[in-house]
Amino acid sequence: MNFKDLPPIKEQLMKCVRCGKCRSVCPVFAEVKNETAAPRGHVFIVQMLRDDKVEPDHKVYEKLSACLLCENCTVNCPSGIDIHELNAAARAYIYEKNPSLGKELVFDTLWTSPGLLKTSTMLMGGVQKLGLQKLARNIGLTKILPGDLSKAEKMLDSVPSRSARSQLPEVNKAKGEKKYTVGYFLGCGTDLLNPEVALATVNVLTLNGCEVIIPRESKCCGLPHIANGKLETARRLAAHNIKIFNSYEFDYFITDCASCSSALSRKNMEFLFKGLKIEDTAYAFAEKVMDLTVFLVDVLKIEMDGDNLSEKRRVTYHDPCHLANAQGIKSQPRELLQRIPGIELVEMKNANTCCGGSGTYSVTHYDMSMKILDKKMDNAMETGADMIATCCPSCMMQLRYGTQRHKWNCRVIHPVQLINDFYLHKPAKTAGE
Amino acid sequence: MEKAIIGKELVKILGKEKVLVDELDLMYYSYDSSFLTKLEPSNPFAVAMPTSTEEVQQVVRFAWENNINIVPRGAGTGETGGCIAVNGGIVLDLSTWDEIVEIDARNMQVIVRPGVIHANLNDELAKYNLFFPPDPGSSKMCTIGGMVANNASGLRAVKYWATEPYVLGLEVVMPNGDVIITGGMKSRAIKNVSGINLTKFMVGSEGVLGIITRIRLRCFPKPRARGIAMAVFDCLDDAPATVLDVYQAGVLPSGIEILDSSAITAVNEFKPEINLPAAEAILLFEVDGNPPSVDFEGEIIQQIAKKRARSVEWATEEKRMTELWEGRSVTATAAARVRPDGSRIFAGEDISVPLSRVADTLRAIRALGDKYGIKVVNYGHIGDGNVHTAPVINPENPDEVEKVLKMVDEIHLLAIEMGGTTTGEHGVGAVRRPYAEAEHGKAVEYMRKAKEAFDPKGIMNPGKVF
Numbered sequence: 072m073n074f075k076d077l078p079p080i081k082e083q084l085m086k087c088v089r090c091g092k093c094r095s096v097c098p099v100f101a102e103v104k105n106e107t108a109a110p111r112g113h114v115f116i117v118q119m120l121r122d123d124k125v126e127p128d129h130k131v132y133e134k135l136s137a138c139l140l141c142e143n144c145t146v147n148c149p150s151g152i153d154i155h156e157l158n159a160a161a162r163a164y165i166y167e168k169n170p171s172l173g174k175e176l177v178f179d180t181l182w183t184s185p186g187l188l189k190t191s192t193m194l195m196g197g198v199q200k201l202g203l204q205k206l207a208r209n210i211g212l213t214k215i216l217p218g219d220l221s222k223a224e225k226m227l228d229s230v231p232s233r234s235a236r237s238q239l240p241e242v243n244k245a246k247g248e249k250k251y252t253v254g255y256f257l258g259c260g261t262d263l264l265n266p267e268v269a270l271a272t273v274n275v276l277t278l279n280g281c282e283v284i285i286p287r288e289s290k291c292c293g294l295p296h297i298a299n300g301k302l303e304t305a306r307r308l309a310a311h312n313i314k315i316f317n318s319y320e321f322d323y324f325i326t327d328c329a330s331c332s333s334a335l336s337r338k339n340m341e342f343l344f345k346g347l348k349i350e351d352t353a354y355a356f357a358e359k360v361m362d363l364t365v366f367l368v369d370v371l372k373i374e375m376d377g378d379n380l381s382e383k384r385r386v387t388y389h390d391p392c393h394l395a396n397a398q399g400i401k402s403q404p405r406e407l408l409q410r411i412p413g414i415e416l417v418e419m420k421n422a423n424t425c426c427g428g429s430g431t432y433s434v435t436h437y438d439m440s441m442k443i444l445d446k447k448m449d450n451a452m453e454t455g456a457d458m459i460a461t462c463c464p465s466c467m468m469q470l471r472y473g474t475q476r477h478k479w480n481c482r483v484i485h486p487v488q489l490i491n492d493f494y495l496h497k498p499a500k501t502a503g504e
Numbered sequence: 505m506e507k508a509i510i511g512k513e514l515v516k517i518l519g520k521e522k523v524l525v526d527e528l529d530l531m532y533y534s535y536d537s538s539f540l541t542k543l544e545p546s547n548p549f550a551v552a553m554p555t556s557t558e559e560v561q562q563v564v565r566f567a568w569e570n571n572i573n574i575v576p577r578g579a580g581t582g583e584t585g586g587c588i589a590v591n592g593g594i595v596l597d598l599s600t601w602d603e604i605v606e607i608d609a610r611n612m613q614v615i616v617r618p619g620v621i622h623a624n625l626n627d628e629l630a631k632y633n634l635f636f637p638p639d640p641g642s643s644k645m646c647t648i649g650g651m652v653a654n655n656a657s658g659l660r661a662v663k664y665w666a667t668e669p670y671v672l673g674l675e676v677v678m679p680n681g682d683v684i685i686t687g688g689m690k691s692r693a694i695k696n697v698s699g700i701n702l703t704k705f706m707v708g709s710e711g712v713l714g715i716i717t718r719i720r721l722r723c724f725p726k727p728r729a730r731g732i733a734m735a736v737f738d739c740l741d742d743a744p745a746t747v748l749d750v751y752q753a754g755v756l757p758s759g760i761e762i763l764d765s766s767a768i769t770a771v772n773e774f775k776p777e778i779n780l781p782a783a784e785a786i787l788l789f790e791v792d793g794n795p796p797s798v799d800f801e802g803e804i805i806q807q808i809a810k811k812r813a814r815s816v817e818w819a820t821e822e823k824r825m826t827e828l829w830e831g832r833s834v835t836a837t838a839a840a841r842v843r844p845d846g847s848r849i850f851a852g853e854d855i856s857v858p859l860s861r862v863a864d865t866l867r868a869i870r871a872l873g874d875k876y877g878i879k880v881v882n883y884g885h886i887g888d889g890n891v892h893t894a895p896v897i898n899p900e901n902p903d904e905v906e907k908v909l910k911m912v913d914e915i916h917l918l919a920i921e922m923g924g925t926t927t928g929e930h931g932v933g934a935v936r937r938p939y940a941e942a943e944h945g946k947a948v949e950y951m952r953k954a955k956e957a958f959d960p961k962g963i964m965n966p967g968k969v970f
């Protein structure tokens with residue numbers, strides 16, 4: 072669809088009253104402090120793009136891509152503008168006009184940096200399927216400073232050697248009486264960077280009466296592509312995933328990754344497909360998508376009764392932007408943590424402020440990402456927690472790096488891992504018992 | 505002087521991190537919250553972001569010597585184009601200079617640089633049990649410098665008034681580069697009548713006299729308790745009548761706010777959890793002080809309101825109070841929610857009329873809305889007669905724009921007609937200049953003379969105020 076015909080561009084741009092409310096909630100603006108980094112500034116420049124008052128060139132792309140797409144501005148905008156969608160749409164428009172934007176990066180910089188390439192490609196999704204050559208064409212990263220790259224590479228030391236997919240069968244039978252058949256949308260980040268989360272998810276779900284199927288043909292959710300100006304690719308990936316998941320008889324499509332569930336949500340489907348033929352199918356698909364924490368609390372209503380341990384482990388929770396801002400999911404992850412015996416939840420200040428990871432952002436904008444991370448770590452460390460829990464592989468990677476950076480001995484985990492730990496020590500009552 | 509040379513000179517003074525000269529960067533400084541700049545954004549020649557008095561002084565000297573306009577800017581949340589270089593020039597973005605220099609709790613005052621954000625200042629002051637009372641709806645984004653320059657006020661002006669009474673002294677860089685300190689060079693006094701009061705003169709001068717670089721503010725002890733009464737009315741006239749009765753009963757609430765039926769819809773659309781009842785008008789009374797006095801005054805307000813109101817709610821629980829108060833403060837932008845394809849605009853948004861004329865004014869504004877076929881959301885600080893009008897239009901439809909500009913003109917004239925003013929708190933800037941003569945007559949001549957005495961070359965924020 073033409074940039075100027077996209078619903079947010081057509082309907083929302085004119086709604087901005089430039090009140091500046093969004094200035095007060097943007098983590099990037101808080102660092103840069105001038106209007107060129109303000110969400111309001113992004114909205115303005117997108118309008119200028121629409122009106123052909125600025126060239127869709129790399130300079131504008133650079134400004135727009137300084138944004139994390141954390142959606143904090145969007146949820147706080149009194150005029151109801153999806154500021155991040157305007158931004159993403161504009162990136163795609165500029166990219167479309169300047170196909171060379173991304174290649175430059177891939178061929179000149181990424182190729183010379185094997186560790187980085189590995190992780191970047193992993194994050195870009197589905198390297199195994201696409202192959203590097205094709206993938207390179209698909210990546211539309213902004214121009215990266217080589218300085219950033221060498222620093223960013225440190226983040227990638229601990230990429231696990233075995234993916235989750237290689238460890239999990241396609242069909243995982245329910246233990247005990249079967250209640251639901253769920254399609255597990257195993258995202259690239261969980262699969263490649265946090266396979267232990269996937270193992271825990273499958274174990275916890277099967278123990279609670281779910282047959283868990285991991286469709287082999289599913290692909291990346293497309294979120295990294297949206298962030299990097301590849302809207303068309305994101306549409307293709309979403310359409311593919313819809314087709315694959317719809318070909319099974321699933322009660323729910325579950326994912327443990329905040330980014331994936333937001334990419335598959337109704338809101339994002341509207342962004343990708345509103346006005347297109349596939350629209351209704353996409354919305355029907357999105358109806359069945361559910362974040363793991365919501366599924367465990369609201370549908371499975373899991374309870375874990377255990378001994379009231381006197382010595383509790385302190386856990387602080389970091390809200391992934393794609394859960395808290397994009398989907399308004401804040402209570403269920405906390406509720407889950409509080410239900411685990413022996414866990415004490417301690418809130419950190421600004422728990423729902425971005426950690427600066429934001430998918431590929433920590434690689435493309437290393438210095439800014441670190442400034443934002445350092446603030447997050449200060450707040451997390453202040454709680455004196457033993458663990459940071461969060462529901463997004465990108466946040467987990469970033470926070471883990473944060474703990475190393477601050478020499479803080481603290482585990483970074485997904486809540487489902489703690490539930491799994493609990494079951495390992497005290498087998499769950501399987502359904503029907 | 506050519507733009508490129510201006511840029512180079514500024515970089516020499518400030519270094520390149522503190523200067524923007526790229527055309528793309530300059531575009532981000534072409535607007536503030538005004539409808540004017542939404543229609544006609546206007547780029548400066550350059551943006552400078554000084555963070556010391558010396559840096560400001562050097563930039564100003566350079567501008568003075570080369571006859572280049574200087575336009576101070578805070579957060580750009582003004583609604584009048586005040587911080588926009590409408591005639592070209594260098595924009596001084598002072599928002600990055602956000603240092604709280606000293607909280608002098610023993611002397612009940614605080615010293616700040618101009619870029620400190622209002623809400624951040626109060627967060628810091630709270631640690632000392634102090635607060636700076638004026639509270640604009642833009643508290644989380646506007647700067648103290650901008651508040652002083654606009655003499656901003658807000659929801660609590662009924663009891664605490666505007667910024668002006670709190671400003672004890674200023675450091676100002678004059679258009680020729682001189683630096684003056686008003687309110688006494690070394691003074692930490694709270695009371696001070698020595699000399700012609702240049703502090704008061706600078707407050708509300710909208711950047712046309714000099715650049716405010718340091719602000720000494722009086723603080724108040726933070727009240728220990730707070731309560732909010734919400735009264736719901738089926739008849740518009742009952743609202744102002746209730747306000748007058750409350751005053752008559754000897755109660756001075758900290759704020760009294762009104763929302764009309766369309767504003768109620770807008771708030772509910774934006775934050776359904778606030779769940780305001782549908783009505784012709786809602787009044788929110790905030791009282792603060794010590795717990796017994798808050799209860800006592802709350803009781804009186806409830807009794808008086810019940811005489812006319814359909815229902816009255818009294819809230820002292822923090823969550824509900826925040827909801828109600830925030831509900832009111834977000835109305836400014838949430839107004840747009842009353843029309844799916846519309847946007848509110850900031851134009852004709854800030855008239856202030858005598859208390860006795862508030863109901864007539866609201867009715868007249870509704871009639872104007874009907875006349876032009878424009879949806880208008882009304883809300884505001886009824887306690888001091890300050891009515892905020894939010895026309896909701898499609899700003900990209902030229903017909904609607906033409907109509908709304910005519911309507912706004914009529915609203916401004918209506919305010920003067922009612923014995924009020926075209927602006928109660930947001931200022932004149934570029935948008936309300938045309939009404940200066942009608943409002944002030946010969947006094948405008950003396951305003952001009954005063955400006956000439958401070959700024960003989962006319963480089964300070966030209967095209968504003970008169």
Ligand SMILES: Cc1cc2nc3c(=O)[nH]c(=O)nc-3n(C[C@H](O)[C@H](O)[C@H](O)COP(=O)(O)OP(=O)(O)OC[C@H]3O[C@@H](n4cnc5c(N)ncnc54)[C@H](O)[C@@H]3O)c2cc1C
Pocket residue numbers: 089090091536537575576577578579580581582583585586587598618639640641642645646647648649650651652653654655656657658659710711712714715716717836837929930933965
């Ligand atoms: C949603 C919303 C709600 C608002 N609610 C209120 C309200 O309740 N009450 C109210 O009074 N206003 C309100 N305003 C208007 C505005 O926020 C205030 O006038 C505020 O004080 C402007 O501050 P700023 O930092 O954004 O200044 P800017 O808009 O950047 O500048 C305002 C004026 O001050 C001058 N200026 C700025 N800094 C300096 C300086 N250091 N030295 C000299 N001149 C300077 C500029 O040249 C300009 O003329 C609201 C605005 C919005 C968008």
Ligand code: SF4
Pocket residue numbers: 086087088089090091092093094110111114147148149150151152154837
């Ligand atoms: S908060 Fe919304 S309306 Fe206000 S400036 Fe930002 S984008 Fe525009």
Ligand code: SF4
Pocket residue numbers: 096097098099100109110113137138139140141142143144145154155
């Ligand atoms: S999405 Fe996040 S980083 Fe981007 S402009 Fe909005 S608040 Fe800032």
